[in-house]
Amino acid sequence: MNAAPRLAHPALPPLRGSVAAHASLADFIWFRTGGEAEWLVRPADVDDLSTFLTALPADVPVLPVGVGSNLIVRDGGVPGVVVRLPKRFASVSVESDVVTAGAAAMGITVASAARDASLAGLEFLRGIPGTVGGAVRMNAGAYGREVADCLIDATVVHRDGRVETLAAAALGFSYRHSGLEDGAVVVSARFRGVPGDKAAVTAEMDRIAAEREASQPLRSRTGGSTFKNPPGEKAWQLVDAAGCRGLKIGGAQVSEKHTNFLLNTGKASSADIEALGEEVRTRVKAQSGIELEWEIQRVGVKQ
Structure with missing residues (x-):
């Protein structure tokens, strides 16, 4: 910027x-x-x-x-x-099949509230490690679902101070993207679940948690999924095929456990991490002809 x-x-x-x-x-x-x-x-x-x-x-x-x-x-x-x-922006409540969440609430909190109310359809939020505000802004998704599938509306404070509640259809959702303008702050959101069996919902959330634990470097300093999945492809497979598993620049490393995750091994700078991501993109383009797009948001000023 x-x-x-x-x-x-x-x-x-x-x-x-x-x-x-x-x-x-x-x-x-x-x-x-x-x-x-x-x-x-x-x-x-x-x-x-x-x-x-x-x-x-x-x-x-x-x-x-x-x-x-x-x-x-x-x-x-x-x-x-x-x-x-x-x-104080992290409260979550349920009425009928609607889960209302402050934008500072974590995805797991929303999924758990839906489970406790025997609502299905929001289990995937168990696998989203960020806040509701971030999930709405980037149309976060996992395990075959995304925010656009279940969002009713979101209340936003625009950069000019206007407060507006926008229906999901007005948010311009696409893959890992919304049409919210720079500077707009999501302050709350409403999600719709469907009546379900509490035990089945619990089992699905447990499955998601176990799968994440087994496949992702959750106990490392990381930033979640680094690149968007290109149409018909998996980013991690392209990174792996390009020989980038374990690749290092400075204190940054491509995870050996899941190659679509970058790690701070202890003394990385943000410049190390970003440079490593660009090197991965270069190698993937050379190997496959596919240009990976960043999913991680990069902000601020380079030194």
Whole structure:
């Protein structure tokens, strides 16, 4: 992203929530790498966020971040405002066949609430290691389902401060993508389940958990699936066929357990991780003729 003018604290609009200058993002981003946020903002509630964004100068970039499970923050940091919703945005409730979730709720929390209400169709969210907000923004999916299959609507605070509830059909969903504009912050979402057998739903969630544990490097510093699956192909198979299993650049490595995962082996920089991903893309293109697309979002300024 292009660098924006640095902000003096008085330039920030009032906020009832918290504001931190030069805040570490590596403290919670899954890779544990990357530079600081110029300003890390945690709004008190939706009205607080709306008022803040309405008054924030239009040329200041805004980036919503959840738990950073599918994110590379570049080493030069993120200029402008990073919005991270606090725990009060993580409530989940169920009424009839509708699960309402704050955008800071984790996918597993939504899946578990649906299970407890004997609702099926949301089990795949057990395999999404991020927040509801991130899942909506990128149309997250796993195990044959995606957010677009079950989302009713999402409430969004636009970059200009407008609060709007958008039906799923208005979100421009495609594979691992939504049409939400830069700076828009998802604050809540509603999902529809279908009546099901609680034991069967539990068994499916357990199957997903076991499959993830067996096939993915869950206990490593990683960023989830690195590349999108090309039509008719599996990204990990293309990476493996190109001889990239275990490939290293600096402190970054292609996972030997699942080749569509990159790892911080302990001392990687974000530059190492991104360079490794680009090297994998180059080798896959040379070997197969297929150009892999990044699924991980890369943000901030390169050093």
